Amino acid sequence: MSRLIGLYPGPWRARYEAELRDLLAARPPSLAGRLDLVAGALDAWLHPELIVPGAADRRPSTRVRLAGLAAVAGGVLWLAMMTTLVVVTSTGRDADFTVAGWVVVLLMTVAALGATPAERARGVGVGILLAGLLFGVGVVLPWELKPLPVVPLLLIVFGGLLTITTRRTGLSRGAQRAVVGVGFGLPFPVVIAALAGLLPYLPSTPGVLLSLLWVYGVAWLIVGGVLLLGGGHRWPTPASPTGPTEVAA
């Protein structure tokens, strides 16, 4: 149940979490009650003005909206790539995803840079550039040497970009860990293990294994959606538990 409460924005939790927990303790929720909690979290994200006066007037900056758009586009393209990969694999054919892969990395880089606060953007940009250069060096290496630099850099690039972008969403720490953990920490080790020979070589693995990679795209869709809704931009930190009409009893 704590995980569902973690879906709510920080200021909302600061104000209502204790009451919500009391209600849930008095009567553990049914499936409908759990769906009500999820719908309530969505409602809370869509209506920050209920908790934070003036929040309705705060629109996400163009920079954050672009980051959200790039994250959603990257997620959609990733899902399309993985779907194509599963289909191609099932028919025994081969396909080249080099261009699509670089476009995905580019979109996710734009999302990470756009989501990063301006004062830290330069450092993050340099880090991404270095990783990209090393990745480029890895790409031109002979095939048998590729896994040495490419695999760790894949982890750094894909995991790092998702982590950086997720930090700007304003989701709770637990929700951020869940998005990055399930979206990246689950599927990529499986793929790396497949590349290392611990699992059948990736293109010949069953669709079920490949479909694990979909969750990475779904994670980007969630992160992008939250950024487009305003994310942390409309929710000031530190959390303010003071509401619009609170009075001393």
Place this chain on the structure above:
Amino acid sequence: MAHPRLGRFAEPALWILVALGRGPAAAATLMATVRRLDGEVGPATLIGALARLERSELIERSTTDRPPMYRLADYSPEASS
């Protein structure tokens, strides 16, 4: 002040106002009353309705009571116009 649209929260909000007509109450008491008057209602829906009523300045939430108590706000024609 712009009043938030009640939408799907309108019905529980109405029953909350009816319940608070009897006097201040905590969320748990309001939940029991709304369920008795209107049937099943989710905890998040109840909190959402309370937040909207509070934002509309129709009810007030105390800061000193634990759990917080809700009560009807003092009516003011100027504030509601």
